[in-house]
Amino acid sequence: MSVPNEENLSSHSQLSSHFFLDLLDSIIVDVASECHRVARLGLDSNLEEEDEELKLSAQARVRVADPSNSNEANGKYVVDIFGQTHPPVANEIFDCMNCGRSIMAGRFAPHLEKCMGKGRKARLKVTRSSTAAQNRYSRGSPSPGSTYSPYSNYSTNSMNRLANGTSTFAGEEHSNGTLES
Amino acid sequence: MKPKASVNRPPTPDVVENVPEREPTLQELINIKLIETGEKERLMELLRERLVDCGWKDEMETLCRAVVKKKGRNNVTVDELVHVITPKGRVSIPDSVKAELLQRIRTFLVSAAL
Numbered sequence: 001m002s003v004p005n006e007e008n009l010s011s012h013s014q015l016s017s018h019f020f021l022d023l024l025d026s027i028i029v030d031v032a033s034e035c036h037r038v039a040r041l042g043l044d045s046n047l048e049e050e051d052e053e054l055k056l057s058a059q060a061r062v063r064v065a066d067p068s069n070s071n072e073a074n075g076k077y078v079v080d081i082f083g084q085t086h087p088p089v090a091n092e093i094f095d096c097m098n099c100g101r102s103i104m105a106g107r108f109a110p111h112l113e114k115c116m117g118k119g120r121k122a123r124l125k126v127t128r129s130s131t132a133a134q135n136r137y138s139r140g141s142p143s144p145g146s147t148y149s150p151y152s153n154y155s156t157n158s159m160n161r162l163a164n165g166t167s168t169f170a171g172e173e174h175s176n177g178t179l180e181s
Numbered sequence: 182m183k184p185k186a187s188v189n190r191p192p193t194p195d196v197v198e199n200v201p202e203r204e205p206t207l208q209e210l211i212n213i214k215l216i217e218t219g220e221k222e223r224l225m226e227l228l229r230e231r232l233v234d235c236g237w238k239d240e241m242e243t244l245c246r247a248v249v250k251k252k253g254r255n256n257v258t259v260d261e262l263v264h265v266i267t268p269k270g271r272v273s274i275p276d277s278v279k280a281e282l283l284q285r286i287r288t289f290l291v292s293a294a295l
Contacts, residue, residue: 012287012290012291012294013283013287015207015208015211015286015290016283016286016287016290017283018208019211019212019215019224019286020279020282020283020286021271023221023224023225023228023282024228024270024271024274025267026225027225027228027229027232028241028263028266028267028270028271029259029263031238031241031242031245031266031270032241032245032259032262032263032266033259033262034242035241035242035245035246035249035262036245036249036257036258036259036262039245039246039249039254039257040254040255040257042254044246
């Protein structure tokens, strides 16, 4: 019993490997004929361009990973993608629009953080908040100006009445009507 | 009108009786069985999928492209490409793919033998 089984197993293994190689050869011929067709018809020009781009990207990656290049980047001036050199900290000087001091562009953000009392460190400084409170108190001083406007309205009304009094006779009748009501 | 004469066909020659029929081998029988049941197509598609998944096909295409560049696109033939990539292709089959396909073929053989 066991002997025929072994023979069957070995023959099955041989047959299966034989058929597998047949299938594989068919697929290899398919791949070769497809590549041959692409080559003869010139359909692989885009592939060549892609290969070139892949090479360039690989070179760029290597150049970025190179420590000597990074040392150059850490140097005094930085070279941007347009080939122009820039100082590590922007050195243009202009006046702060809040306090009027002249500030370097590279240090403007921390200056604003202190000048306007906003940002990450504003909580730690009480002086800035007290300054803001003083500003609010000083803003309260225009309140007498608000009382001035009804006075001006009253004076405007009285002037209108005088003008009506100086008008013609018909105007007097209107004034009489007003007095009656 | 003059009647048309019918075409006289020559008599059919007798079948030669001495041709011995060749018995097909076991491989040929199983191959015919594979084709008839559609299993061969299924195995072919499965193998093609597996080889594309594992990157084998891309490697073969790269090899073919190298050969084309070497010989010039107008001087290369399919036979040359097949001759170059067949040994490398056979060697570079992943073991998992080969084991899977062999298992399926063996299963088919067992079912066919029953």
